[in-house]
Amino acid sequence: MEVAELEATARQIRIADLKTVFAAGAGHIGGELSAIDILTTLYFHTLRVDPSEPELPTRDRFILSKGHTACALYTTLAFRGFIDKTDLSTFLQPHSALNGHPNRMKVPGVETNTGALGHGLPIGVGMAKAAKLSNQDWRVFVLCGDGELQEGSNWEAAMAAAQFKLDNLVLIVDHNGLQQGASVAETNDLAPLAEKFSAFGWATATVDGHNISQLRDELDSQSVTQNQPKCVVANTQKGRGISFMQDRAEWHHKVPNQEQFEQALQELQVTT
Ligand SMILES: Cc1ncc(C[n+]2csc(CCOP(=O)(O)OP(=O)(O)O)c2C)c(N)n1
Ligand SMILES: [Mg+2]
Numbered sequence: 001m002e003v004a005e006l007e008a009t010a011r012q013i014r015i016a017d018l019k020t021v022f023a024a025g026a027g028h029i030g031g032e033l034s035a036i037d038i039l040t041t042l043y044f045h046t047l048r049v050d051p052s053e054p055e056l057p058t059r060d061r062f063i064l065s066k067g068h069t070a071c072a073l074y075t076t077l078a079f080r081g082f083i084d085k086t087d088l089s090t091f092l093q094p095h096s097a098l099n100g101h102p103n104r105m106k107v108p109g110v111e112t113n114t115g116a117l118g119h120g121l122p123i124g125v126g127m128a129k130a131a132k133l134s135n136q137d138w139r140v141f142v143l144c145g146d147g148e149l150q151e152g153s154n155w156e157a158a159m160a161a162a163q164f165k166l167d168n169l170v171l172i173v174d175h176n177g178l179q180q181g182a183s184v185a186e187t188n189d190l191a192p193l194a195e196k197f198s199a200f201g202w203a204t205a206t207v208d209g210h211n212i213s214q215l216r217d218e219l220d221s222q223s224v225t226q227n228q229p230k231c232v233v234a235n236t237q238k239g240r241g242i243s244f245m246q247d248r249a250e251w252h253h254k255v256p257n258q259e260q261f262e263q264a265l266q267e268l269q270v271t272t
Helices: 003-024 029-046 067-080 085-090 120-133 153-163 184-188 193-199 212-219 258-270
Strands: 061-064 140-145 169-175 203-208 230-235
Touching (some): 003 029, 003 067, 003 258, 029 169, 029 212, 067 085, 120 140, 120 169, 169 193, 193 230, 212 230
Parallel strands (some): 140 169, 169 230
8 A cells, every 4th residue: 555545444433433432432543543554555555464364373463552542553454454444323322343452352453452561572572482483474563551561571571682682572662752641751751762772672663653654664574684673752742633632631431422423534534
């Protein structure tokens, strides 16, 4: 897909995510909108995955470590053909497979259950090590939140990844500067983030997390540094694409009312 087509797909995924959260009356829309350009680049460009064979042993693995933004993953999986788009209307309903956090036993394409922050990277390290041990060339991608990086388990995993020389592992940090109800900087500051990963032995890159061509270039296998895991710090905006949600902490978990929904829909249809 060309960049313009990827951008158009991301716009459609944003619209579907908004509609799904509005219909369900719950979701984490701020962190979903910050991650959708990343998810679109991964699923429509980078990942070697096949929706008709979601468990193919040679597939690339993706872990949504920031599991609270499950709706963005479900929407992306629906557009990519892993699940039916009509399933999105069941999000959060009793007996639906589409729970508030992703469940690998229920949703094709979900590699591991997440939701308790701080576990995606440790699991990804194990997967990447397994690929190395079995001489497989599939890659592992983990998307985590910036607030999530305050969990110490990430830094233990980061050390292990460098020690094991896991150049088949990419961590993308959705660096939107906000966590639940406050900024990351005023809670437990991570800066300088790329430098920290660099000091832990990782290759690093910093991109505009809403610029699909930058994301595409940094996630491609050609930009791997041999023997080093890679951290891509993606500078993003929570609530990206909707003026009254952008960079506003309260939209972490808020749901638009009817009037806000209509305005949001109009903005996404016109701009982004
Ligand atoms: C271990 C753990 N602690 C607390 C929570 C509750 N929680 C859900 S989302 C969130 C904030 C996450 O912020 P960030 O990682 O920056 O995510 P984003 O901004 O991308 O939504 C918190 C504290 C959780 N899911 N897991
Ligand atoms: Mg954040």
